[in-house]
Every structure is written in structure tokens, then in C-alpha cells.
Amino acid sequence: MIVNFDTAHGSALIPSRGSNRLLASLPEDDLDHIQSLCELAMVDEGEVLYAPGQPISHLYFPLDALVCLLAVAEGRMTLEVGAVGREGMLGASVALGHQTAQVRAVVQRAGYVLRMEAGDFCREFARMESLQRLLSRYTDALLAQAIQIAVCSRFHVLEARLARTLLVTRDRLQSERFHLTHEFLAHALGVRRVGVTKAASALQQQGLISYSRGNIEILDAAGLEAASCGCYALVKDDGSIGMGSVFL
Amino acid sequence: MIVNFDTAHGSALIPSRGSNRLLASLPEDDLDHIQSLCELAMVDEGEVLYAPGQPISHLYFPLDALVCLLAVAEGRMTLEVGAVGREGMLGASVALGHQTAQVRAVVQRAGYVLRMEAGDFCREFARMESLQRLLSRYTDALLAQAIQIAVCSRFHVLEARLARTLLVTRDRLQSERFHLTHEFLAHALGVRRVGVTKAASALQQQGLISYSRGNIEILDAAGLEAASCGCYALVKDDGSIGMGSVFL
DNA sequence: CCGTTTCAGTGCGTCAGCGTACATACAGGG
DNA sequence: CCCTGTATGTACGCTGACGCACTGAAACGG
Numbered sequence: 001m002i003v004n005f006d007t008a009h010g011s012a013l014i015p016s017r018g019s020n021r022l023l024a025s026l027p028e029d030d031l032d033h034i035q036s037l038c039e040l041a042m043v044d045e046g047e048v049l050y051a052p053g054q055p056i057s058h059l060y061f062p063l064d065a066l067v068c069l070l071a072v073a074e075g076r077m078t079l080e081v082g083a084v085g086r087e088g089m090l091g092a093s094v095a096l097g098h099q100t101a102q103v104r105a106v107v108q109r110a111g112y113v114l115r116m117e118a119g120d121f122c123r124e125f126a127r128m129e130s131l132q133r134l135l136s137r138y139t140d141a142l143l144a145q146a147i148q149i150a151v152c153s154r155f156h157v158l159e160a161r162l163a164r165t166l167l168v169t170r171d172r173l174q175s176e177r178f179h180l181t182h183e184f185l186a187h188a189l190g191v192r193r194v195g196v197t198k199a200a201s202a203l204q205q206q207g208l209i210s211y212s213r214g215n216i217e218i219l220d221a222a223g224l225e226a227a228s229c230g231c232y233a234l235v236k237d238d239g240s241i242g243m244g245s246v247f248l
Numbered sequence: 249m250i251v252n253f254d255t256a257h258g259s260a261l262i263p264s265r266g267s268n269r270l271l272a273s274l275p276e277d278d279l280d281h282i283q284s285l286c287e288l289a290m291v292d293e294g295e296v297l298y299a300p301g302q303p304i305s306h307l308y309f310p311l312d313a314l315v316c317l318l319a320v321a322e323g324r325m326t327l328e329v330g331a332v333g334r335e336g337m338l339g340a341s342v343a344l345g346h347q348t349a350q351v352r353a354v355v356q357r358a359g360y361v362l363r364m365e366a367g368d369f370c371r372e373f374a375r376m377e378s379l380q381r382l383l384s385r386y387t388d389a390l391l392a393q394a395i396q397i398a399v400c401s402r403f404h405v406l407e408a409r410l411a412r413t414l415l416v417t418r419d420r421l422q423s424e425r426f427h428l429t430h431e432f433l434a435h436a437l438g439v440r441r442v443g444v445t446k447a448a449s450a451l452q453q454q455g456l457i458s459y460s461r462g463n464i465e466i467l468d469a470a471g472l473e474a475a476s477c478g479c480y481a482l483v484k485d486d487g488s489i490g491m492g493s494v495f496l
Numbered sequence: 497c498c499g500t501t502t503c504a505g506t507g508c509g510t511c512a513g514c515g516t517a518c519a520t521a522c523a524g525g526g
Numbered sequence: 527c528c529c530t531g532t533a534t535g536t537a538c539g540c541t542g543a544c545g546c547a548c549t550g551a552a553a554c555g556g
Contacts, residue, residue, distance in 0.1 A: 071395050073403045081395045096388035097493035132380045140344035143391040147319050147329045150398035154438050155321040190402050245345035
């Protein structure tokens with residue numbers, strides 16, 4: 001779905017131009033220029049924006065959509081290596097030496113995005129210093145998070161990782177309730193669905209969460225944080241490797 | 249150990265200025281300027297250049313040294329999330345929003361490095377566009393590798409991961425023989441030493457490698473590649489996420 | 497209202513890797 | 527030549543997660 005940007009802008013229902021934090025931190029002139037090259041679009045839950053090995057034709061700046069990045073192994077198992085909301089963007093690597101996607105990008109929450117042609121972006125990147133600096137910082141933050149995910153998925157038990165994922169999701173969606181099936185969580189955590197069921201019911205029995213048919217509610221955030229691994233404290237926005245460091 | 253740069257330069261035993269590929273790809277003026285801010289130093293095997301949480305005071309451009317990056321979990325277990333040789337650098341993140349190190353940087357092979365004050369580097373980074381662009385590309389390449397490592401350490405069995413590590417090491421050191429104890433490999437792979445012993449003896453029984461007291465020799469590189477996971481093909485220099493993409 | 501789809505729960509055998517402890521074995525220095 | 531430190535090999539019980547198969551139950555659409 002594509003929405004005409006000019007008419008859409010100003011509607012109370014559609015996020016405004018400045019609502020992508022990454023773009024918002026550009027100097028005003030550059031911001032305007034970049035946005036003039038973007039079109040507003042809506043993406044639906046489950047939509048696949050990138051697939052591993054496929055060429056990257058567009059870049060995306062989520063406004064209120066949330067996209068998760070899944071690394072794929074042998075075509076079957078997947079592992080979430082990052083997520084992109086309004087604080088970030090997708091496809092930056094196209095200007096940094098990779099023409100094809102390394103990971104699968106799946107829409108976790110439907111919403112609006114700004115979309116841009118890869119070619120246009122590369123041209124702007126080459127001549128816009130503010131953009132280069134911003135992307136350096138952003139990529140570095142993604143790297144830090146990917147490293148933490150590598151450690152976490154290697155050493156921490158599923159129950160703790162699940163707790164972390166739920167807390168991160170809560171922070172991103174700014175809500176104690178959200179929709180996330182065991183199946184989806186299994187893909188994000190790189191485990192079987194039954195493993196999630198087991199871990200989730202353990203958390204539920206401890207009174208930390210409750211869920212039914214994908215509708216998850218966090219009942220005791222503090223308890224959940226105690227049950228999670230320390231990674232949550234590091235990764236959350238004000239943690240030492242949170243996205244906060246991108247926007248000085 | 250610090251070596252006077254001017255006298256050292258030109259010696260047949262000491263790598264020349266251009267031998268860091270990352271620096272070498274800078275425009276000549278910028279290269280000269282950066283190098284004027286560097287001092288030549290030697291680092292010893294096992295030396296720890298960065299420790300998690302510690303401030304980053306210096307940046308390093310390895311010449312012939314090899315440094316591996318170990319993410320640390322709970323102070324005990326570690327996992328290699330990258331390695332830096334003459335194609336890369338350490339500490340770039342200091343100019344990108346992180347004042348402290350996230351990972352432990354340990355010298356795997358002793359050798360020479362160029363060393364630079366963090367403050368000097370940040371100043372140059374702010375005003376040197378060529379450096380920004382280079383760092384964007386390099387950080388993106390590190391991200392790609394970290395993602396692959398996350399997948400690999402999550403889904404692939406130890407024997408295949410060990411094979412991959414040995415092949416990568418061979419490529420970096422350009423030699424079929426090198427020194428690497430089971431203990432060291434265990435830290436890199438994030439497993440127990442006995443696990444490495446078991447996997448290594450399996451590889452040895454298949455006639456792919458031979459080793460004794462840390463002296464490893466690759467006997468059958470093709471066979472070892474067959475025993476490794478597909479990650480090796482991706483990560484090696486000419487693979488889709490190899491470092492080749494950093495240097496156009 | 498009923499069939500289909502989606503989501504969650506359970507059971508069972510298997511296995512890789514863990515923690516621990518102990519046993520060799522080679523290397524180099526005094 | 528012994529002695530000590532480093533490097534490697536072996537054993538044992540444990541557990542978290544795997545693969546697979548099947549059941550139960552709510553939601554949805556015609």
C-alpha cells in the first residue's frame with residue numbers, strides 16, 4: 001500500500017514526517033531533501049521486506065511500524081539479530097558494500113514506513129556527510145546489539161531469553177499487552193515452538209505474564225526483569241549498548 | 249613495547265606504513281595525517297588491549313599482529329565475535345558513541361600495530377570524510393560477521409564450528425601450521441576445553457588435521473571445509489560477507 | 497452451526513554440550 | 527634428571543533443547 005505523502009502528511013492518523021528518529025536527527029535541509037525522495041507506505045504484519053540473498057531495492061524508515069531482522073540458517077531455523085522501529089532504518093548496508101540482504105526482514109507490527117529507492121539513497125549517502133556520520137553511529141549500535149544477541153543465545157537459557165525478548169518488545173511497543181505467538185517467538189529465539197510453550201508457561205506460573213492465543217500481557221515487569229538475563233539491562237534504551245547512544 | 253616510528257620504518261623486519269589495508273585505502277594526504285598521529289608498537293601474544301566496560305584510551309591498526317574480539321558473559325564464558333588483522337582496526341566505536349569497550353580484545357598473534365590516542369582519532373573522524381566513509385563500511389562488515397557468528401554458534405555443532413575456525417585462522421595467518429591450544433579455541437568457540445579436545449580428535453582421526461601441544465597443522469583443507477559449516481564459505485575474504493567488500 | 501485454521505500443551509526418546517574430576521604426557525629449566 | 531607447568535585425553539552423570547507426533551481448544555468464516 002502506498003499513500004501519497006503530501007496528502008497523508010497532516011492527518012491525525014498518520015505519523016508525521018519527523019517521527020523517524022534517525023531522520024529527525026539530520027540537519028533540516030538534509031532531512032527535507034531525503035524525505036522528498038521518500039514515499040509513504042504501509043506495511044502489514046508478516047510482510048517480508050528483505051530475504052537473504054535477494055537484492056535490496058528499497059530502504060525503509062519505519063514511522064510506527066516495527067520490523068524484526070531474522071538471520072536464517074539452512075533455510076529452516078532463524079534467529080532474531082535485531083529489530084528496527086522508528087529509531088532506525090533498514091537497508092543501510094546497500095550503501096556500504098552489500099547489494100543483497102543478509103537477513104530476512106519481517107514486519108512484526110504493521111504501520112507506516114518511509115520508503116526510498118536504493119539508488120537514490122546511495123547517491124545521497126555519497127555526498128551527504130551528515131548521513132554518513134549518522135549511519136556510522138547506527139551501524140555501530142546494531143553491531144553492539146548483534147554481539148549481545150550472539151552471547152545471549154549462546155549462553156543463556158531459554159526462559160531468561162524469552163523474558164528478555166518480552167521486555168524489549170514491551171519497551172518498543174510502549175505497552176504491557178501485545179500480540180506475539182509462541183510460533184513467532186520461537187523463530188525470534190531460534191528454538192522450537194514447544195520450547196517457547198514450556199518457557200512461557202513457566203513464566204506464567206510464576207505470575208510474571210499471562211497469555212492466550214498470542215495475546216501476551218506482562219503482569220510483573222520487575223519480576224520478569226529478574227527472570228531475564230542481564231542482557232536486557234544492557235540492550236534497553238538507556239543501557240550501555242542501547243540505541244540511546246545513536247542520538248546524542 | 250614502543251618503537252620509534254621513523255627509525256623503525258624501512259627496516260626489513262618491521263612492516264611498512266602501508267601494511268594496514270584499512271589505512272592504505274585512505275587518500276594519501278589523510279593517510280599521512282593519520283599516521284603522523286600514530287606510534288608504532290609491538291603487542292605480545294595474550295596481551296589484552298581492551299576489557300569490557302573499560303574506557304577506550306587508544307585505537308589500534310594491526311600491521312602484522314592479529315587480535316581477536318571476545319564477548320564475555322558473566323565473566324567466565326567467552327565467545328569470539330570477530331577478529332582484527334591488517335585489514336581492520338580496533339576501537340572505532342569510540343568515535344561512534346561508545347566510550348567503553350564492549351568486548352575483550354586479546355592478541356592472538358604477536359606483532360606490530362599502529363597506535364593512536366582516542367581523542368586524536370575522534371577529532372580526525374569528525375573532520376575527515378574519507379575516514380567516516382571507511383568506518384561505515386568496516387563497521388558494516390563487522391556487523392555482517394557478528395550476525396553470522398551468532399547464527400553459527402546457535403545452530404551448528406562444535407565439530408563444524410571448530411573446522412570453520414581453523415580454516416579462518418589459516419586464511420588470516422596464510423599458513424597451514426599455527427599455534428592454537430584447545431584452551432584458546434574453547435574460549436573462542438564458547439565451549440569447554442574438553443569439548444574442543446573431543447571435536448579436534450574427531451577431525452584428527454578423519455585425517456583432516458594433526459596437532460600436538462598447540463601446534464596445529466591442516467592436512468586436508470578441502471576435507472576440512474567439507475566438515476565445516478557453510479559459514480566458512482560466507483565469511484572468507486571472497487565470500488558474500490567477507491572483508492573484501494570493505495575495500496572496493 | 498460446522499469445518500477449518502490457528503494456537504497451545506504433552507509425551508517420549510535422543511543428543512550435544514555442561515561441570516567436574518582425574519589421568520597422562522611432553523617440554524623446558526634448574 | 528627430576529620437577530613443574532602446560533597441553534591433552536577420558537569418564538560420568540546431568541540437563542536443556544531437539545525432532546516428532548499427537549491432542550485440546552479457541553477463533554473464524556461460510
